[in-house]
Amino acid sequence: MKVALFVPCYVDQFYPQAAVATLELLEKLGCEVHYPKNQTCCGQPMANSGYEHLTGGCNNLFIDNFAGYDYIVCPSGSCTLHIKEHLHSHENEDKAIEIRKRIFELTEFLVDILQVKSLKASFPYKVGMHQSCHGLRGLRISQMTELVAPPFSKPAQLLGLVKGLELVPLSRADDCCGFGGTFCVVEEAVSSKMGKDRVDDHIEHGAQYITSADLSCLMHLEGILRRQNSSVKVIHVAEILNHSI
Amino acid sequence: MSSTATKDHPQLAAIFNRDEPRVDWHDETLWWVRAKRDIAAHKLPEWELLRETASQIKNNVLSNLSTYLEQFEANAINNGIIVHWAANAEEHNKIIYTLLEKRGISRMVKSKSMLTEECHLNEYLLKQGIDVIDSDLGERIVQLAGEPPSHIVLPCIHKKKEEIGDIFHEHLGSAKGESDPKILTETARQHLREVFLTRRAALTGVNFAIAETGEFVICTNEGNADMGAHLAEIHIASMGIEKIIPERKHLGVFLRLLTRSATGQPITTYSSHFSKPQDGKEIHVVIVDNGRSIQLGREDFRNSLKCIRCGACMNTCPVYRKSGGHSYHTAVAGPIGSILAPNLDMEKYADLPFASTLCGSCSNVCPVKIDIHDQLYKWRQVIVKAGYTPKAKTLAMKGMAFTLSSPMIYRAAGKMGRFTFKYAPFAVNNGANPWYKHREMPKAPEQSFGEWYAKRKENKK
Numbered sequence: 001m002k003v004a005l006f007v008p009c010y011v012d013q014f015y016p017q018a019a020v021a022t023l024e025l026l027e028k029l030g031c032e033v034h035y036p037k038n039q040t041c042c043g044q045p046m047a048n049s050g051y052e053h054l055t056g057g058c059n060n061l062f063i064d065n066f067a068g069y070d071y072i073v074c075p076s077g078s079c080t081l082h083i084k085e086h087l088h089s090h091e092n093e094d095k096a097i098e099i100r101k102r103i104f105e106l107t108e109f110l111v112d113i114l115q116v117k118s119l120k121a122s123f124p125y126k127v128g129m130h131q132s133c134h135g136l137r138g139l140r141i142s143q144m145t146e147l148v149a150p151p152f153s154k155p156a157q158l159l160g161l162v163k164g165l166e167l168v169p170l171s172r173a174d175d176c177c178g179f180g181g182t183f184c185v186v187e188e189a190v191s192s193k194m195g196k197d198r199v200d201d202h203i204e205h206g207a208q209y210i211t212s213a214d215l216s217c218l219m220h221l222e223g224i225l226r227r228q229n230s231s232v233k234v235i236h237v238a239e240i241l242n243h244s245i
Numbered sequence: 246m247s248s249t250a251t252k253d254h255p256q257l258a259a260i261f262n263r264d265e266p267r268v269d270w271h272d273e274t275l276w277w278v279r280a281k282r283d284i285a286a287h288k289l290p291e292w293e294l295l296r297e298t299a300s301q302i303k304n305n306v307l308s309n310l311s312t313y314l315e316q317f318e319a320n321a322i323n324n325g326i327i328v329h330w331a332a333n334a335e336e337h338n339k340i341i342y343t344l345l346e347k348r349g350i351s352r353m354v355k356s357k358s359m360l361t362e363e364c365h366l367n368e369y370l371l372k373q374g375i376d377v378i379d380s381d382l383g384e385r386i387v388q389l390a391g392e393p394p395s396h397i398v399l400p401c402i403h404k405k406k407e408e409i410g411d412i413f414h415e416h417l418g419s420a421k422g423e424s425d426p427k428i429l430t431e432t433a434r435q436h437l438r439e440v441f442l443t444r445r446a447a448l449t450g451v452n453f454a455i456a457e458t459g460e461f462v463i464c465t466n467e468g469n470a471d472m473g474a475h476l477a478e479i480h481i482a483s484m485g486i487e488k489i490i491p492e493r494k495h496l497g498v499f500l501r502l503l504t505r506s507a508t509g510q511p512i513t514t515y516s517s518h519f520s521k522p523q524d525g526k527e528i529h530v531v532i533v534d535n536g537r538s539i540q541l542g543r544e545d546f547r548n549s550l551k552c553i554r555c556g557a558c559m560n561t562c563p564v565y566r567k568s569g570g571h572s573y574h575t576a577v578a579g580p581i582g583s584i585l586a587p588n589l590d591m592e593k594y595a596d597l598p599f600a601s602t603l604c605g606s607c608s609n610v611c612p613v614k615i616d617i618h619d620q621l622y623k624w625r626q627v628i629v630k631a632g633y634t635p636k637a638k639t640l641a642m643k644g645m646a647f648t649l650s651s652p653m654i655y656r657a658a659g660k661m662g663r664f665t666f667k668y669a670p671f672a673v674n675n676g677a678n679p680w681y682k683h684r685e686m687p688k689a690p691e692q693s694f695g696e697w698y699a700k701r702k703e704n705k706k
């Protein structure tokens with residue numbers, strides 16, 4: 001199974017350890033992982049700001065890098081969703097469609113495609129799981145609290161396989177953290193208040209770590225935690241699943 | 246309102262956020278309503294089917310709007326109702342003024358209607374010397390406070406009971422410092438009773454207009470629409486063209502969804518049907534377009550007209566909860582307001598589709614399944630193309646697109662960026678950086694993943 005690893009720009013630049021964990025985890029699980037080296041960004045920061053028409057260059061670059069693989073796996077729900085919904089190309093629409101069908105967020109890939117039932121991971125800490133909205137409501141990697149439907153959660157299912165890990169319950173299971181791309185700077189007052197409240201929910205329930213399938217949310221929450229000199233840390237779900245003691 | 250008119254959502258939200266305990270209180274109050282909605286919805290195993298059915302009925306309505314409107318008109322006229330058509334807010338306001346003026350009526354009682362808020366009817370009538378009293382308790386409170394409603398079903402949700410006590414003390418003569426909700430409600434009751442008994446004209450909104458029967462339905466919890474309409478000699482109902490449903494049997498679907506979504510109640514306390522006037526009295530219906538047919542013609546945005554105004558999208562919206570209804574500077578606030586308002590005035594409301602994280606919760610609570618967050622995304626594209634974005638943002642976006650389209654420039658810029666973060670933190674960690682105001686910047690690692698990967702490959706060789 002030839003899997004291409006898509007590492008979003010901000011993960012590449014600021015959280016390389018999450019991408020390393022993703023790569024190692026996929027290899028442990030028997031995938032042949034390739035990292036197309038000319039990749040940059042999915043184009044979401046522009047598109048969500050209303051500049052989808054400027055994403056042509058990004059899109060074509062993405063297609064050049066990622067066409068022809070069995071699967072494309074990405075440790076970010078938000079970027080995955082953007083590609084799934086908005087990757088287009090005047091020149092290569094066929095390839096774009098193919099990529100849109102073959103791209104997966106890491107936890108959904110592990111659960112749905114690899115059907116992982118056990119992991120050799122241990123992480124003996126209390127962990128709060130932040131459901132990032134794009135993964136949750138866009139990709140449906142978990143059931144949303146708004147819907148009247150049976151509950152499930154792909155990331156929680158995987159975290160359940162990790163030895164020693166205790167998932168703490170939250171008062172608001174899937175409230176947004178307020179990151180929202182450029183929202184975090186354009187609406188800094190509301191954004192940071194939302195982040196503070198999200199962090200508080202985890203802290204009140206005794207979390208030592210906050211994890212998520214999306215580093216963009218974690219980057220925002222980490223910024224708030226560090227400003228508060230909190231001992232609570234953020235960690236990408238791939239790092240936990242790849243962690244052993 | 247004039248002080249808010251020139252400020253945009255981020256500015257108004259920042260002002261609201263200066264009082265953090267108030268933000269917490271506002272957020273928790275609305276979350277409590279959202280939680281009640283969840284409990285009510287989960288009691289009905291067929292909830293999602295109901296939503297789907299409602300959505301399909303509304304799709305049918307929007308595809309055949311003119312047919313149903315004409316059918317409604319014909320049946321209403323048959324019932325003895327007088328029907329008026331208004332293309333816009335001015336026409337709507339004029340029709341109502343003329344009806345009152347002809348009878349020499351200078352005081353009118355009103356039951357909550359967001360459409361009259363949208364048309365600024367109260368201000369218009371006041372200028373003509375006509376006094377309007379809002380009879381819904383929440384509406385009356387904000388009216389006395391000289392403010393617009395901040396929420397479509399909970400108009401004064403932004404006010405604490407102590408503040409309401411002060412308003413009542415000033416305007417209705419209740420004791421100073423009185424904040425017991427029971428006593429305040431009784432004060433309002435006595436005051437409104439006098440209003441109902443002495444007003445000759447009553448205006449109500451319309452929740453559902455039934456094409457098949459020519460009747461219309463108004464939902465209130467306080468019975469104030471009934472009180473007003475039954476006691477007055479002329480009842481005027483203002484309805485948007487989208488309020489039509491085809492048949493009476495469809496009503497059950499919407500009535501089951503409406504209050505469960507709004508407040509978690511199984512049904513509104515009063516669902517009042519009006520089909521013909523009592524002897525010697527008149528019922529008038531004013532059917533209003535005011536931009537709706539333009540929205541109907543915008544393919545990406547037309548199904549925003551399916552909205553039944555339950556307010557669920559506001560209660561669940563984390564941005565609404567933490568920025569307050571007035572920050573949206575439009576009659577209908579929150580997620581739904583943000584996709585309706587740009588249709589009325591794209592320049593004035595260019596900020597609203599950006600007042601969202603696109604978390605998508607609104608679309609999932611919406612009882613008629615409006616794809617609200619997708620429409621927010623689409624409005625952003627339309628607004629940018631129409632040129633209503635700050636030049637600096639456009640420039641930044643162009644620079645970003647340029648950098649990200651070239652792997653070489655991207656890698657070089659990444660190195661520079663991380664270098665800046667690490668060795669010159671003051672370059673980014675200052676007051677001009679809106680991120681840094683409340684958050685630390687991410688720590689810059691020694692190397693990017695791309696660099697790590699290249700070395701790993703080298704070592705493996």
Ligand code: SF4
Nearest residue numbers: 552553555556558611
């Ligand atoms: S958009 Fe949907 S959730 Fe929001 S007020 Fe309208 S019907 Fe209710």
